Amino acid sequence: MISLDQAVIARLEKSGSRFEVLVDPDAALLISSGDFDGNIEDVIAAQDVFEDVSRGDRPAEENLIKVFNTTDPLAIIPEVIRLGDIQITAEQRREMQAQKHRKLITIITRNAINPQMNNAPHPPARIEAALDQAGFRVDPLKPVENQVGDALDALRPLIPIRFEEISIAVRFPSVHAGKAQAQIRAFGTLEKEEWQNDGSWIGVVRFPAGMQDEFYNLANGLSQGEAETRIIKNKN
Numbered sequence: 001m002i003s004l005d006q007a008v009i010a011r012l013e014k015s016g017s018r019f020e021v022l023v024d025p026d027a028a029l030l031i032s033s034g035d036f037d038g039n040i041e042d043v044i045a046a047q048d049v050f051e052d053v054s055r056g057d058r059p060a061e062e063n064l065i066k067v068f069n070t071t072d073p074l075a076i077i078p079e080v081i082r083l084g085d086i087q088i089t090a091e092q093r094r095e096m097q098a099q100k101h102r103k104l105i106t107i108i109t110r111n112a113i114n115p116q117m118n119n120a121p122h123p124p125a126r127i128e129a130a131l132d133q134a135g136f137r138v139d140p141l142k143p144v145e146n147q148v149g150d151a152l153d154a155l156r157p158l159i160p161i162r163f164e165e166i167s168i169a170v171r172f173p174s175v176h177a178g179k180a181q182a183q184i185r186a187f188g189t190l191e192k193e194e195w196q197n198d199g200s201w202i203g204v205v206r207f208p209a210g211m212q213d214e215f216y217n218l219a220n221g222l223s224q225g226e227a228e229t230r231i232i233k234n235k236n
Contacts, residue, residue: 001042004022008088009087010022019064105131107145167231176222
């Protein structure tokens with residue numbers, strides 16, 4: 001379950017009765033669109049259906065049966081979310097918008113490059129400043145992933161930017177190879193690997209181009225600065 005301060009109210013009015021449930025706002029959006037595949041118990045703040053959340057009032061059982069043909073909260077809650085409206089306060093809206101704004105910047109920073117500066121990543125501060133200059137505002141009631149395209153459209157007149165993947169070859173000397181290669185595998189998609197006769201390890205890893213600095217920092221940290229790296233190719 002989630003905490004009460006993380007939850008919003010989903011409300012359904014039907015057959016003369018009102019039903020309210022407390023749910024994570026992002027999960028509510030996924031449930032409404034039919035894209036939720038998680039456990040409903042993990043995204044609600046109470047395993048209960050209310051007539052009025054603020055007062056703690058619960059609807060009569062006969063009303064639950066009349067509308068939902070059951071009194072089981074775990075069966076009713078998704079229906080209230082799917083058929084009802086999400087109620088959020090101004091404060092909740094501001095907080096959701098701020099969280100999604102930060103997430104949007106992270107997604108763009110990790111995936112985007114500057115094609116006019118040797119495909120270098122854009123710093124988060126530059127992305128944030130350009131979004132502010134463009135007047136782009138994140139919709140707190142839509143998944144962030146669905147807003148990335150619109151954000152890029154807003155950014156392109158202001159800064160050179162595109163999404164791209166990159167493949168980098170990295171070599172670790174034998175003293176670091178065992179530990180380092182395991183973490184490098186988890187960083188992106190391992191396209192190729194080879195153990196050398198001297199015990200060193202070479203791997204080719206593909207990942208979003210905006211994560212280059214993060215990759216280099218990881219490789220250097222794992223090898224005390226002894227890793228060798230080389231860009232193999234860019235993928236559009």
